[in-house]
Amino acid sequence: MASVIAQTLKDLGVQHVFGIVGIPVIEVAEALIAKGIRFVSFRNEQAATYAASVYGYLTGRPGVCLVVGGPGVIHALSGVENARANAFPLLLLAGSAESHQREKGAFQELNQVSAALPYTKMAAQPASVSSVPPLLEKAYRTAYFGRPGATYIDLPADIIQAKLPEGASIESVTNPGAPPKSMADPSRVGQAAKLLASAKSPLLIVGKGVAYARAEDSVRRLFEATKIPFLPTPMGKGVLPDDHELNMSASRSAALKSADVVLLLGARLNWILHYGESPKFRPDVKFVQVDIAAEELGNNGGDADLGLVGDVGLVSQQLLQALGSYRSPPVPRAVAENRSKNVAKASKTESDTTPPLKYQAVYKAIRETLSEVVPKTRNIVYVSEGANTMDVSRSSFPLNSPRNRLDAGTNATMGVGMGYAIAAKCAQPEDLIVAIEGDSAFGFSAMEIETAVRSKLPMVIYVMNNSGIYHGVDPSAYSSSNPLPSTALQLNTKYHALAEALGAQGFEVSTIDQIKQATEKAVNSNKVTVINVIIDPGKDKKLEFGWMASTKPKI
Missing domain, CATH: 3.40.50.1220 (TPP-binding domain)
Known part of the structure; x- marks a missing residue:
């Protein structure tokens, strides 16, 4: 039956599936590969569903994610909710316990349909082998017809492992095509x-x-x-x-x-x-x-x-x-007049290269170097996450084409960066993918560097390393006997060394010249590259997200 599942997805036009395998979905993943569908194997289900969701945004067709049951589904629900909140089309598939073992404490047993239902447009389990293809088609179509969102199909192990009687066949499905469009009254x-x-x-x-x-x-x-x-x-x-x-x-x-x-x-x-x-x-x-x-x-x-x-x-x-x-x-x-004043102020701020470097100066160096080394005909997709990292980058990288900025979105979800970058490279292989990550946000999915390397998906990743969440702390705090604040991370973590251990190219930089040199090497190498940018910890900054500050009610 795994082959039928794979053929159904191929008939629906699916070209990539993201996920993590285990019993019983390994058979499905291998069948997908045999049918010519690329299976991108991740290290964490959250990152895999984030990738599938933004793949749906970039392509206009549901991204598909395949995971194991029980804890695999629970991990994947982060991406399902992210798809719901952002109206991204996503189809999640997961294995589950054999039907006759329900309510017996089976391996990774969980009522996964009920777990997924609050975050999806549709969640269902096929009642029989013959119902699998039409149910997959319905879930795929539902994910992107109308307001896009997530759908879920539960695949019990006995369904996946079922053998069709010799000579038997199951009716194939038809690709639904583009969703219908309507005009207003x-x-x-x-x-x-x-x-x-x-x-x-x-x-x-x-x-x-x-x-x-x-x-x-x-x-x-x-x-x-x-x-x-x-x-x-x-x-x-x-x-x-x-x-x-x-x-x-x-x-x-x-x-x-x-x-x-x-x-x-x-x-x-x-x-x-x-x-x-x-x-x-x-x-x-x-x-x-x-x-x-x-x-x-x-x-x-x-x-x-x-x-x-x-x-x-x-x-x-x-x-x-x-x-x-x-x-x-x-x-x-x-x-x-306010616009002119703010433009002049921003230009002055990003020209300040006094060490330690601030976000704005780093972004100016990246922007100018990319402009010099990347051909004008090559598209750049920017991925950004992390409160200050993302907020400042929004105005630092002007765009003249749509779908070239992917960020934490409606739910301000941290951890989407590597999944988004990998999905963008799969969806648009000729584009240069540039991920600009806060060091805290990068920590959610840093192991997916190995996924990108193994999958031969080159990209440039900047880690804005201020050694903290929102901001770092005074370096002297690390030698104090007092406990560190909850926002503190290890001082100047060697993210570039981690990248090298995972098979990527890594650079540590702290000056404008180093940033420019590392950027040029990264682009020209066509490798997965992590550039660890040591910046001002901003230890005296107020802990507040700018967009929300002005909407607080007066008391």
């Missing part, structure tokens, strides 16, 4: 267009849903015609070019506070956008939200009666037609 589109046309300070917010939907062409046409100032969410970067003068990222707070009408494309009014509420937004702001799921409209500070349900690309075309010759008013003077 024309009357509501007209209402939205009138509201936008009346705005004194409109703002276009572009979320990662636009990137996932491959709607960049439609959204760019809408933007070019209307010239509405825009603000990308972290993974919405590149849908519209970061280097455009109407990109308000450098004046984010001022732009949000100034907006009286917001056109919200492929994004939700969650913590990342401060719930669409005061004090970050005006109390009287109106949201024209475009989403594939009607239940999302009206949440938090949103306006349900102004929402548009449909494919963001098609709805953007409808809005473009309804707006006619409309052109946005100019950026408010105060917002423009």
